[in-house]
Amino acid sequence: MNDGPQIRPSLDGFRWEGVELLAYKEEGSAPFKAITRQVLFQRPELQCELRYFEMQPGGHSTLERHEHVHAVMIFRGRGTCLVGEEVREVAAPDLVFIPPMTWHQFRATKDEPVGFLCMVNAERDKPQLPTDAQLQELKKKKVIADFLDGRVAPGEMTNTNGPKS
């Protein structure tokens, strides 16, 4: 048998035995709010990592883009996300794919936490933050401005995709 535990039992509260609860990112490196990170699988034999992110009510991830992609499964609760120019309500266990160089952000509602699994290549580029000009360009679409300013709640979206049925 190889070293290291092969089975990590789950614990209450979306935690796992032997998995550390980490800060989402280094403080001050980028804007985010009320979000934690747990690295579920990060092994030299695997070319991807699997992480679990959880946002408390009102929390959000960083608005960013990068060459590497994300394969996301909403794991707990419901929230909203921006993928490119699309704002959508998502709920467990919906799947979300973030293509290369696509602005994205996940947001919890005011009422409940939302958690998601994220599969990502182990070797990846550094995220880019929007410049002021890029942010203004994004916000020309009202639905995106509302989302980024935290004014969109599930069921209230006015984008053509509409809320998830």
Next chain:
Amino acid sequence: MNDGPQIRPSLDGFRWEGVELLAYKEEGSAPFKAITRQVLFQRPELQCELRYFEMQPGGHSTLERHEHVHAVMIFRGRGTCLVGEEVREVAAPDLVFIPPMTWHQFRATKDEPVGFLCMVNAERDKPQLPTDAQLQELKKKKVIADFLDGRVAPGEMTNTNGPKS
């Protein structure tokens, strides 16, 4: 925006919009029972794939080993698994890592389905099945023989690890 849907909403019954329900493996290629496969993420930009496997009551995956590893999260229900010489009860959302060249099998109980997510390198070697001699060697341990013959149910295990508390 890139082509292809970025969001795949979840459907009832552990299905996803646009995700095909597949046979576990090619029929007759290896022993298995009452198990299905859904490929949740398989993208050229990602060096791993994420699949969802589900076994009906009494179902099981193939007993096999290979150089590539599996990163598994039990996603639905509870069942038992063999990892090397360890037989363990597992329940959602426990994590299971299958090291290289380690015999492994997942089994549902007689009472309920069990489903698991499995992250795996996109480029990987072909699974090996045990020879008769290897199978007899494995079955020298009573707990493994009981497991492989479907005689172990959660809470009834006699291995030193004991059932999950």
